[in-house]
Amino acid sequence: MNSADIREGFLRFFEGHDHLRLPSAPLLSPDRTLLFTAAGMVPLKQYYLGEVTPPSPRMTSDQKCIRTNDIERVGRTARHHTFFEMLGNFSIGDYFKDDAIAMALEFSTKVLGLPADRIWVTIYKEDLQTADIWQKVGIPRERIVPMGADDNFWTMGPVGPCGPCSELYIDRGVRHPGDEKQQMGDDGDRFLEYWNLVFTQFDRQSDGSLKPLARKNIDTGLGLERMTSIIEDTDTDFETDGFQPIIQTVADLSHQEYGRDPRVTARMKTIADHVRACTFLMAENLLPSNEKQGYVLRRLLRRSQALGRMIGIEGAFMGKVADTVIDLMKGPFPELLAEGERIKRDMAVEEQRFDHTLRDGLVEFTKAVEVVRQGGSDTLPGKTAFYLHDTMGFPVELTADLLRDAGIKLDREGFDALLNGQRHGGSESSGVEDVSRERTGYIKLRGTVGTSHFVGYESLSAEAVVTGVLKDGEPAGSAQVGDHIGLVLSSTSFYGEKGGQVGDTGIITTPGARFEVTDTKTPVEGLIIHEGVLVEGAIAAGDTARAEVDPERRKAIARAHTATHLLQAALRSIDPTVQQKGSKVMPDEFHFDFSFRGSLDADDRKAMEEKVMGFIMANVPVRTDVMPIEEARRTGALAFFGEKYGETVRVVAADGISKELCGGTHVTATGDIGFLHIRSIRSIGTDTKRIEASVGLGALREFWAYQEGVEQTAGILGCGPVPAEVMRAVQDLTDVVKEHDRRIEGLIAAATDRHVRDLIAQPATIKGQPVVVATFEDLTTEALRSAGDMAEQQLGNGVFIGMVAGGDGFSVVKVFGTAGATFSARAIFKTLTDKYGGKGGGNDRMCQGRIASLPTAEELEALLG
Template identity: 40%
Template sequence: MAESLPYLSGSEIRDKFLKFYESKQHKILPSASLISEDPTVILTIAGMLPFKPIFLGQQKAPQPRATTSQKCIRTNDIENVGRTARHHTFFEMLGNFSFGDYFKEQAIEWAWELSTQVYQLPPERIVVSVFQDDNEAFAIWRDKIGIPAHRIQRLGEEDNYWTMGATGPCGPCSELYYDFHPELGDENIDLEDDSRFIEFYNLVFMQYNQDAERNRTPLENKNIDTGLGLERMAQILQQVPNNYETDLIFPIIKTAAEIAGIDYSKADEKTKTSLKVIGDHVRSVVHMIADGISASNVGRGYILRRLIRRVVRHGRLIGIDGNFINKVAETAITLSESAYPAIREREEFIKNQLQSEESQFLKTLERGEKLLAEIINRVGTFRAMRSESFRETSLQRISGVDAFKLYDTYGFPLELTQEIAEEQGLTVDVEGFEVEMKKQRGRGRDSHETIDLTVQGSIDKLAEHIHPTEFSGYTELQATAKIEAVLVEGKTVETAEVGTEIQLILDSTPFYAESGGQIGDKGYLSGDNLLIRITDVQKESGFFVHYGKIVPQSGSLRDRGTVKVGDTVNATIDRASRRRVQANHTATHLLQAALKKIVDDSVSQAGSLVECDRLRFDFNSPRALTPDEVKQVEKLVNTWISEAHEADVNIMPIEEAKAKGATAMFGEKYGDEVRVIDFSGVSMELCGGTHVHNTAEIGAFKIISETGISSGVRRIEAVAGAAILDYLEVRDKVVKELSDKFKVKPEEVSERVNNLQAELKATQKELEVIKQELAVAKSDGLLSQAETVGDFKLLVANMGEMDAKSLQSAGERLQQKLGESAVVLASIPRGGKVILVAAFSQKVIKEKKLQAGKFIGGIAKICGGGGGGRPNLAQAGGRDASKLEEALETAKKQLIEGLS
C-alpha cells in the first residue's frame, strides 16, 4: 500500500509539523544556534537542549507550549555516515514541547493525528513502543487510539526510559515506528530490524525527578519533550531507500557526482558511500559556519575542520582533483535558504572559509603523501636490515599508529594507504589502526556527545530553592546583599572559616560575571568581623558565583572571620579595575566599527577578550590587514575617542534592534529583548557588558599586533585607557636600555640596529666562504683514503665538527672527484647532534640498486634519528652521538656488500 502515501518535500514536512502544532496553541520558535549555551556540550545535539534550563526549573517558560525545527550536529557515530541508511552528522529535529501544561494523553493523540491525518501514514503501518511499566501510555494507545495490543511493544529502560543525567527530570518514552514490510505479519515483531522498521517520532513523558540514589519522585509540573526526525519522515513519504536520497540531501550528492563525472544510479557501493558522506557533511559545515563557527584545532572548530577535510578526502576518493567544495556548498545553501535565510546572507563568508580550508588541506594531503613515502622507505629499510630479533610480519607492514596518523592528521583514507602500500609489497596493521580509531571515538564521545546535567552539580540543585542572582552592576558599584549559598570545593556548606577558598552566591550583586569576553569583576565582600577578597565571578545557570578567599579583616589571625548562609554583606567592586575593563570593552566596539569601515563591511566578530590591561578582538577575514590598514583603523578609533561620543543604552525587542542596524555577534543566543549600546551612530551593538559613558573616558587606543590564529580568522591585540601608560612605560624602558647600550640617541636606535644587522650578515657570508674553503681542503685530503670495491670507489669518513651545509658540499665534491663511487660522511657540530650525508653515483644507483636517501635514513636510525633525500644525494641526522662509530662501521659494511 506504499503507493497511497502522499509525496511531501522536506520543506512541506517541516512546515506542516510547525503549523499543526501552532493550531494546537503552540508558539513556533526559531531554531537555536548550533553553538550550544549549555556548558556540558559544545554543539546543539538535541531538540530539547535549548529548553534544558526550563525543564530544570532554572528559567520560567516564556509560554506553556512551544514547537521548533531544531538544527542539530552529532559526530559520535561519524564513521557510520554514508554506510547506514539513517546516520547523519547534521539533522533537523522537529519537536513539540509542553512546560507543565498538557501531558500523555494529548501528546499521544496529537502525535497520532499528525502521523495519520496530516502525513497520511496508513494506521496499519505504525507500530508503537512504550516503557515496560508504563501502563498508562499502553492503555491510551490501545483504548483511546485503537492500536491492537500486539502492535504495542513493551521495552525496557535501556530503550524506552529517558533521563537527563544521573540526577534530574526523567520519564518513560513512547516511540512510533513505520513498517516498510507489513506483509511479513504481526508475529514476532522485532523493532531492532531497521530494514523493516524505522523509528520516526519519540515522545518523552517527563514526570519524575531522580536523585543520586536513583529514587524517582513525581514532578509537580510534568513536561512533554518530543522529537520527529525530518530526514526520516522524508524517507518514508518520498519512498526512497535511505535518508540520503531524499530531496533534503540528494541534490547535494547529485552535484558532487556531476563534478566527478559519475552516474549515481550506476555507481558501486563504495562510491555511493563517499557521495553520501559529501552530501551529509556539506550540510553540516554550511550551517556551522553560518552560525559563527570557524575552523580551528580545538573544540567545535576542530569538528568543523574535520568535517571539511572528510569532504575533500572523499572527493579525492571518487576522482575529484582540486577545489570543488564551494560548488557543492552552493547547492546546500540553495536547499536551506528558505528555512534558514541567514545561510544566504552569510554565503560569501561561508564560501571564503570553505575555500581557504579546502586549499590548505589539499596542501596537507600532499604532505601526507610525502610522509607515507617516508614511512614506506623506513619500513623497507628495516626489512633490508632485519635480523633474527625481528619478526618478518612486522617488517612487511605499516603500523596502525602510522596509518592512523596519516588518516587523522593528513586525511589519508585507510584504503588509500593500503593501496599504495600493496604496490610496494607491504601491508597495513588494520587492527592497530582500529585500536587508535576506537581511542579517538572515545575521546569524541567523552568531550561533547552526551547531555550530562550533573556537571554543574551543586549549582543545579540550588535552582530548586533559590532564585537566580539579580545584577545591579550597571548602575551600582556597591550594594548590600544576602548570602544565599556557600560552596567549598564545589560542595554546598553552611559555614566557612578564615583562610578558606570559597564560592558564594548572593541574592543580588554589583559584580559583573564573566560573559561576552569580558572578565568578571574583582573586589570585596565585607561584614561584621569578615572580609572576603573576590578574585573572579562566573555565571552558572543564572547564578553569579563569586570566587574568593576569607581573610582576617584586621590582618590578625585572632580576628577569625566566619561566613554563613543568610549573612548580609556589603559588596564592593574594585572601581579602578572596572574602569580599565570598561575602557577596553568599549574600545572593542569601536574597533569592530572601524574594521567594517576601513577593511570590509562583512567583517564580523569571532571572539574577544576584555581584561584590565589589554583587549583581544578576533574577527573573520580571508586575508591579513596591510600595515596601512592597521594604521587607519587605529587612527579612526582614536578620532572617535577624541570626539567624545555619548553612550546611549536601551533595552528593546530584538527585531527593533536589528531594524535599527545593531550589530550582533553571530552564533550568540539572544532573548526577545536585548540591551543595545549605541555611541552616537559610530557603533551600535547588542551587548550585556559594562562600558564607559563617553568615548573620551577611554583616553587613547593603541594596536599592538595583528595576526592570523586560524584559517579565515585574524586577531588584533590592543591596549586602551590607563593600560597604554603601562605599555608605553615598558617600551620606553627598552628604548632607554638600547640607547645606553649602543651609545646613540633614542631616535637613532633603529638605524644602529640596521647597521649591526648588515655587518652581521656580511660577517656571516665571509664565514660561510671560509667554511666552504675549509671543507674543500679537508675533503680533498680524504681522496687518498678511498677504497676500491669491484668497479667502484668507497669512502666512509668522520669530518669532525663540520656544519650540515659544508658536509653536504664535501660529500658531493668527493663523489664527483672519485667518479663511480659511494661516499658517506658524518660530523658532530656544536650542539652534539649527528649529521650524516650520502652521495652515490648514477652507476651505483642503477646497477647496484642502492639509493642514498633510503640508505642513509636506515643508518641514521642507529644514532636514534632518521632522514632521507634523493637517490644520488641525501642527508640524515641522529640524537645519539655515542653511536656514530657503530653507524659508520655498519654503513661501510653494507656498502662493501652492496658494491661487491
Template identity: 40%
Template sequence: MKWTGLNELREKFLEFFESKGCLRLPSFSLVPKDDNSLLLINSGMAPMKKYFTGEVTPPRKRVTTCQKCIRTPDIERVGITARHGTFFEMLGNFSFGDYFKHEATAWAWEFFTKVLEMPPEKLYVSIYEDDDEAFDIWTKEVGVDPSHMVRLGKEDNFWEHGSGPCGPCSEIYFDRGDEKGCGRPDCHVGCECDRFVEVWNLVFTQFESDGKGNYTPLEHPNIDTGMGLERLACVMQGVDNLFLVDTIQNIMKHISQITGVEYGRDEKSDVSLRVITDHIRSTTFMIGDGVLPSNEGKGYVLRRLLRRAARHGRLLGYNEPFLYKVCDTVIKENLTAYPELKEKQEFITKVIKVEEESFAKTIDQGFKMLNGIMDNEDVNVLSGEDAFKLNDTYGFPIDLTKEILSEKGIKVDVERFRELMKEQKKRSRDARKNAGADAWISDTTDLSDVANTEFVGYTDLKSTSKVLAIVKDGVRVDSIGEGENAIIVLNKTPFYGEGGGQVGDTGVMESGSFSADVDNTTKNPSGTIYLHACTVKSGSINVGAEVSTAVDEERRADITRNHTAAHLLQSALREVLGNHVQQAGQLVSDDYFRFDFTHFEALTAKELIEVQDLVNKKILEAIPVTTQEMPIEEAKKLGAMALFGEKYGDVVRVVSAGDFSVEFCGGTHVKNTANLGLFRIRQEGSVAAGVRRIEALTGMGVLKYINGMSAVIMDVCSLLKIANPKAVVEGVQKAEQIIKEQQREINELNSKLAVAQIGQLFAGTTEEHGVRVVTGKVDKVNADILRTMCEKARDFAPKCVCVLATENDGKVTFAAACGKEALALGANAGKIVKAVAQKVGGNGGGKPDMAMAGAKQPEKIEEALDSVKETVYAMLK
C-alpha cells in the same frame, strides 16, 4: 496520503503544536551552551536538558521545536549505506510538567491521520511491555486497532540513561508494504527489514531512577518526543532514503551538475555523491553556528567532514575546489526555516573555500604517500610517525587516513600517533578551568532555592545587599570566618559577573568587623545567580546578614574602556577588511583586551595602521555611547551585530557608538568614546585557520606601552652609540651588515678547514665490494659545511660513499653522498642517511647522490656511524 515537501512538513508540524498551546522556539545552535557533556547537539531535547531537570525555568511549559542535530559516530558509514547521515533535523514537542500521555498520544495520532492524512491501517504503535496505561490510552481513547499494538522490552521501549528522570516510550511505525518486507510470514514491527519504519518516538518521563533498578514516580512527569524530519519526508514522499528527499536531492543534483556524475548509474560513484551531499549539509550548518576548522573538538569534526567530502570529489574525477559552490544550494533549500544562513552566506562560503584550497595544496602529495603504502604488499600497519606526517604535513585527519587504509585492510598505529600529537601540542587541556569561583564551587552544588541576583552594576558601583547563600569547597555553609575562601551569593550586586568575554569585577565586601576581598565574580550556568569569590580578611559573616559592597572603580574603568574599544575595533575591521569579519571570541580585562575575528590572512602593516587610526579617529570624535533594551527584531533593523553563533532572547541590550558601532552586548561601557583616551594595537597573529587575533590597549595602558617602547629604543641607541633615536634603524642595519660580513668570513674559513679534513677522513679506509665507505664525526660545523664536505668527498672519489655527522646544541645532523660509480653499484644516499638517522632517534632523506637527516640522540652518533658499512653493503648489486 499526499506528497509533501520537507519544508512544508516542518511548518505543518510546528503550526500544529502551536495550535495546542506550545511555544515555537527556533532551533538552538549546534554548539551546546553551558554543557560540556556534548561536543555538538545530537537530539531535539539535548539543548533543553536543564528545562527537564528544573535547573532553568523554561519560557513556557509547552514547547515545540525543529532542532538541527549532528551525530558523528557513524561517519565512516555515511555514503556506504543510504541510511546513515551526520546532519538531520529533529521535530519535537515537549511538556515540562504540563500535559502527559493522554494529550501526547492523541495529538500524535491526530497529526498523522488528520493533518498528514496517513491511513490508520498503515500505522503501528509499540509500547513498553509493562505499560498497560499506554495500551489502554492508545486503544480505548485514541482508537488504535489492538492488532496494530506491539509490546516490546526495556531495551526498545524504555528511555533511561543511568540515574535521573526516565520512563517508558511509545514508537509509531509506518508500514511501507509487503514489497519492502523480507517475505517472512512473521514479518512485523521490530523486524530488521525495511518494511516497518519507526517514525516518531514519544517518551513518557514519569520516573526518577537511582541507577540501581529503583524507580520513584515523578511529581510532575514530562513529555519528550522526537521525530526525524528527513525520515518523515521519506514516508510522505514515498522514497527509500533521505538522499531522495526533495531538498536533499536538489543539493545532490547541484553536485552532479558540477562533477558531471549522475546519481543511480554506478554504486561506487553513488557512495561519493551521498558522502558529499551529507557532509556539505553538516558543514554549512556548523559554520553557520560559529564552528571553524581546527585540529581538535568541534573544529576537528568540521575539518574531517570537509576533507572527506573533498576526497570523494576527487574520486568522482573532480580535482578543483567545489564544495563552497554547493553550500549556496544548501542555504537556498533551507532558507524558510533558517534565514540566518543567508545573512552569513558570504562567510560560510569563504570558510569552506579556504579549507578546500588549503587541503588541495597538499592532498596530491598525501595521496601519493598513501598510495605508495597501499601498493606495498608487505605493509599491514601504518606507523604512528607516518600517520602524524600525513596529518601534520599533508593535512589528513587521522580518521580519514584510517578510513582510506581500511579499504585495503591496512591498520594504523593510532596510539603512537596520539603520543606524537601530545608531544607537538604540549599544552594543558584543562585551560578552561579558571582560578576564580569555579575552583570553589562544584557542579553538584544545589542553589535551586536561591533567588536570582539583581545586577545594579550598570549604574551603581556600590550597594547594600543581603547574603543569600555561602558555598565553601562546593558545600553550602551557614557562615565563614577570617582567612577562609568561599562563594558568597547576594540578593543584589554591583559586581559584573564574568561573561561575554568580559572578566568579572573585583572589590570589597564589608559588614561591621567583617571585611573580605572579592577576588572574582562569575555566574551560575543559567546566568541568573552571581557568584562572588571572596577571601575573608577579618571577622565573620552569616547567611542573612547585610553587607556593603564596593567595586574596584579604577579596575572597572579600565575594563570598561577596553570593552568599548573592542566594539570600535570590530567595526573598524569590517570597514577596512570587509563584512566577512565576525567576532570569534574575545577577552576583555583591565590590562588589555584581545579580539578574535574571522579573516583568512595576516593583516598588512598598512591595514593595521588604517584600523588603528580609524578607532582613534572615533575616539577623537567624542561619540556618545548609549545602551538600550529593545525587541530583538527592532535591534536587527538597526543593524546591530550579534555574536556569531549565539542565541538571544526576545529582548536584547544594544550598545551603540553613533552609527559606527551597534552591537548586542550585556557588558559595561564608557559614556563617550573620548573616555578611551588612546587606542593602540599591540599584536596581531593567527589563532586557527581563518581566525586572527588582535591584542590592544587603551588609556593609560597605551602610555605605559609607548613609554616602555621608548625605553627600549633609548637602550638600543646607547648600545649602538647613536645620539639621535631617528637614526636607530640605520645603525641596526650597519651592525647587521658587519655581522653578516664577519659570519661570511668565518664560514669561508670553516669551509677551508673542513675541506682540508677530507684527506684525513680517507686515510685508513679501503675499497670493499667495489666502494670505499668513509665515515666520521666533524666537530662544530653547521649543516651547510657538512654538506660541502660530503660533496667534495663524492666529487674527489667516484667510488666513495661518505657519511658525516656533527652535533650542535644537542641536535645531530647527518649528511651522506654517493659518487657516480657507487651509485651505479646500487648505493643510495637518501636511503643510507635515513637508516643511519633512525638509529639516533631521527629521520631524513634526499636524492640518491646527496641527502641530509636530523636526530636528537648525540650519544649514539658513533654507534650510528659504525652501522654505515653494513647498510651500504646490503644495498649493493
C-alpha cells in the same frame, strides 16, 4: 506531500495546539559540552535545567542539527546524515505523557496520513504507564514493544534530568526479500523509527538513584529526512526531494549516472550530504581549521574533494554543489542565500589549499597499497596510515575509504595508538563529561544557596544578605579569618566573569567581618560566586552585608570592553565578513580573536589604531537598551554564533559606530577610553587572528615603557634618545656584526671542508659501499647539506650521514651513485629514528630532520646489516 509540506505542517499543527514556534538555533552550539547542536532540545537545555524561564511552556521548532559520530557511515547506509533537520515539540512543566502521545498519533494519522494499523511503538520495559496510554489512544498491546534502557531511556549525562522514551515506528511492509521475517528491533528498514518521545521525569543522583522531578517535561524529535522518505516511499533518504537535486548536480559534474555503480553512488551520496552540511556550517561564518568545529568542517570538505576526484570530478566543484543546496534550502533558511557568495569563495580557497596534498597523498597511498599486496598481507599497518596522515597531510578517513575500495583492512588500533601518543593521551570526551558534571553540580548548588540579583549596571555597591558560604565549592555554615571561601549574596554589584569579561574585585563587609573579593564567577546563569579571603571576623549565611566593587578597576575593564566594540567596527570596515571568535577583557587591556583570511601588516595595524582613535575622539555617547532579542536583531545589532542569548537582551550602541548584543559593562562615552594601542596581531589558527591591545592608563604605561627602552638603548649605543638616531646606530652595529659573522662562517666552512675531506679519505665500508658518518660542531643546516654534496663529489658512490652537534640534532642522510641499489636514505633515516628517536622526511636519495643521536660506523654496520 513533500519535505516542505511536512516541515510546515508539523510546525502549524503544534502552533494550533498553543505551542510557540521557535526559530532554529545556530549549529555552532554555545554549550561548552558540545561542538554542535545535535538535537532539537539542545538550544532549550537552559529551560529544562531551570536556568532561564522559557518564553512559553509549550514550544515547537525545526532545528538544524549536525552529528559527526557516524561520518564514515554516511553514503553507505540508507539514513545516516551529517546535517539533518529535527522537528520537535516541547513542554516545560506543562503537558506530559497523555497529551504528548495523543498529539503524536494525531499528527501521524490526520496530518501525515499514516495508516494507524501500521504504527508500532516501543516503550521502556519498566514504564508500563506509557503502554496503558498507547492502548487508550488505540494502539493494541501486540504493537507496543518493551525495550531496555539502552534503547528507551534518555539521559543528559551521568547525573541530572533523565527519563524513559517511547518511539514511533511505521511498518513499511514487505519491500525486499527477507522483509517478511523481520521483527521489531531487528536490523533492516521494514520497521522504521520516525519519532522519539522523551518523558523527562527523573533527576539522576550521584549514587545512581532516580529522584522524581517536581516539574516533568516533554522533548520529542522527528527527523524530517526520514519522514520524507516514508511519505515519498523511497528506499533511502537520498532519493527524496530534499536530496535528489543535490545528487543530480554531483552526477552531472562527474558525468556518471546515479544508481548504476554502487561505489560511485555511495560516493555521490556522501558528497551531497557533506557539502550540504558544510554549506550550513559556513553560513554561520565557520572557517576550516585544525581544531574543534573548524577541524570537522575541514574534514568534511576534504573528504568531499577526495571522493569527487575518485568519481572523476576535476577542479574546484563544491561551490557548484553548494549553489544547488542554497537554491533548495533558501526558503526555510534564508541565511544561506545571504551568505552564498562568501560560502562558495571560502570553499574554493580550501579546495585550492588541499589539491596539492590530495594529489601527493594519492600517489603515496598507491605505493603503500602495493607494498601490502606484495607482502601478502590484507592489512595496511597503522604506522603507514599515520605517516600518510601526519607527514603527507592525508586524512585517515580518506585512507580508510580508499582501503575499503581496494579490499584491504586498516590497522586502526595501531594508527590510534600513534595518534594518541602524539596528543600525549589527551581525551576531549572526558573533558566534556567533566564540564557537564560540573555544570549540573552548579545548578544544584544554585538551588541550595539561591540566585543573586545583579545591580552592578546601576551601582557599584549593594546592600544584601549572605545566602551561601562555600568551602571547596560546597555549602558551609560559616567561615573564620584566613579561610579561602566563596560567598553568595541575595543582591550584588559584582560582575561575575562571563562573555569574555573578567570578574570584579572589591570588598564585602558584614557587622562582624571583612571579606576581600579576589575574583567573581558566574558558573551558571543567576549563580554569582564571590571568591576571596576572609581577612577579619567570622561570617555566616544570614548575615547582612555590603558589597563594594573596586571602582577604578571596574572603570578600567569598562574602557577595555567598549574598546573591543570599536575595534570590531574598525575591522568590519576593512572586511564586513569579520566575525568575533572570542575575547578576554581585562583592566585596560584585551585580547580579541576574529575570523580573517589573509594577512594584516604594520600599515593595517596603524590604520586600525587611527580608525579607533577617531571613534574615541568623537566622544559619542554609549547607550544601553534592553529589548526582546528579535527586536534587537531587527535594529541591526550584531549577535555572534557561539554566544548564548536569552529572549531579552542588552544592546550596547555607540551612536553611528557600533551596535552589539552584550551583557558586559561599558563606558558612557567613547572619549572615556582615552587611548588605544595595538600591541600585536598574530595568527592563532587557520584563518583566525588575535589582536592584543591596551587602552587608557594601560596604554599610557606601555608608551612610557617603550620610551624608557629607547632611552636606555640610546645610552648603550652612545646616540641621541630618539628613534631615528637609535635605528641608525643599530644599523651600524648590525653591519659590523654581519661582517664578523661572515668571517667566522668562512673559517667554519674551511674547517668543515678539511674535516669532510679527512673523513672521505678513510670512509667505513658497509655492504661494499663507502659510508661517512660524522657529527659537526657549530654548523648551519645549509652547511651540513653542502658537506653531503662534497662527499658525493669526492666519492661518487656511497652514503653520507651527518649531524649538527647541539641544538635539536638536525641531520642529513644522503645516498648517491651505485649505493642507491643497496641503500635507501628513507630506510636508513627510519632505522636511526626508530632506535634513537627523532622525526623527518624525504625520499630514497635524501632525507633530513632530527635524530637524537648517531651511531659509530661499527654500530651502523650492525643496524644496517
